[in-house]
Amino acid sequence: MTRAVREMIKSPLGAFTDDVIENSRLINARKLAEVLHLPMTTIAPALGFKPRWLNENPIAANAQRRATLLLHTINEIAGVFGGDKKYAVIYMNTEQPDFKGETPADQLKKGRLDYLAAYVGELASLRPD
Numbered sequence: 001m002t003r004a005v006r007e008m009i010k011s012p013l014g015a016f017t018d019d020v021i022e023n024s025r026l027i028n029a030r031k032l033a034e035v036l037h038l039p040m041t042t043i044a045p046a047l048g049f050k051p052r053w054l055n056e057n058p059i060a061a062n063a064q065r066r067a068t069l070l071l072h073t074i075n076e077i078a079g080v081f082g083g084d085k086k087y088a089v090i091y092m093n094t095e096q097p098d099f100k101g102e103t104p105a106d107q108l109k110k111g112r113l114d115y116l117a118a119y120v121g122e123l124a125s126l127r128p129d
Helices: 003-010 029-035 040-047 051-056 061-080 085-092 104-109 113-126
Strands: none
Touching: 029 040, 029 051, 029 061, 040 051, 040 061, 040 104, 040 113, 061 085, 061 113, 085 104, 104 113
C-alpha cells in the first residue's frame, strides 16, 4: 500500500461521507453500494468479501479499512466534479479509455480498489485548486 493510499484512509471526509457513516462511526458497505447505485456484487470484491457475507455484515470491523479507502476514492471523484455526487455516480458507470473501455465499477468488481484509488488520486492531483 502506497503512502498516498494510507493518507486517503486517514481522511474520508467528503460528499458521500454523511450518507454512509453509521452512528457508531463505522462505514456501512450496504449504504456505499446504494449511494453509488451499484449492486453488492460489485462492491464486495473491492472490499475483499463475498456479497452475501458483506450484505449480512455491512459494518463489519474487518471491512472498515477497505471501505474507508473506497469512501475516500468516491469522495475524490465527487471532488473532481465540484462535489456533485450525481456526476461521481455517472463516472463510476462510464467506460474509461485508461481502463481499456471498462468502467471504474468494473475495477471494483475485479477487486482492483487499490488501482482505482491510485488512479483517482492521480486525477485529483491534476485538477487546479
